[in-house]
Amino acid sequence: MEVPYIIKGGEHTDERGQLCYNNDFNLTDVKRIYRIENWSTRTFRGWQGHKIERRWFSAVSGSFKIELIAIDKWDNPAKGCNLSSFELLSDKLDVLFIPNGYVSRIQALERSSKLLVMADYLIGEVEDEYRFEIDYFNS
Template sequence: MDLPEIIEGRKHSDERGKLSFNNNFNASAIKRIYTIENNEIDFVRGWTGHKIEQRWFSAVQGSFIIRLIKINDWENPLNIFEILEFKLVSDKLDILHMPKGYVSAIQAKEENSKLLVMVDHALGEINDEYRFPQDYFKKI
């Protein structure tokens, strides 16, 4: 079973300037990219999930908290769940891999934050988007 993981980036600076890089990330599966910029830091974008598609996230400006939940039963997603939480910051090019079968909630933690999202399927290639209300996965 694939588990979410942070693929660590690095940074380097010298007299020429700064360089952020991630030599451990294999981008060969990527078919499209886009960015997310939330209007407010109190806003949480979620829950959105994918049975088939994978996502990779990287903060290119500011910082984000990304919460992930593995869905084992898409007909009854409230059956059992654990919320995993990851923090991405733009000071180095860390990339969070979200395997297929997860839902995500995304929150910017600083004003003007920008999140790069990479996907392994082209737009319209498959119908694989599942949305749940923001409070759907709150624990009682």
């Protein structure tokens, strides 16, 4: 199973302003994008994941904490699983790659934070959305 990882971005600043970039992120597999904005830093979005689909996340404003859990059995996932945690900041154009087989929980760390989400399937192309209660993996 693939593991999630950060594709590092960068930035350049001069007298004209700032340029953020990610020269290592290949968008070939991306078929759709959308943006998430939580109204509160106390709000969690999750747990939601995909057996088939892959996702790429990038903070375009503010910052986010992204927690991920690899799922073994989608019809009855194990509780108390190993959790991976990532922080995405908008000051660089870092991209978090989330392979298939993971569920995510997303929390904005600053008000007005915006998260760009990219996916490798169009809406309706596959039926591959799995949701679990927000406290499911805490039990």
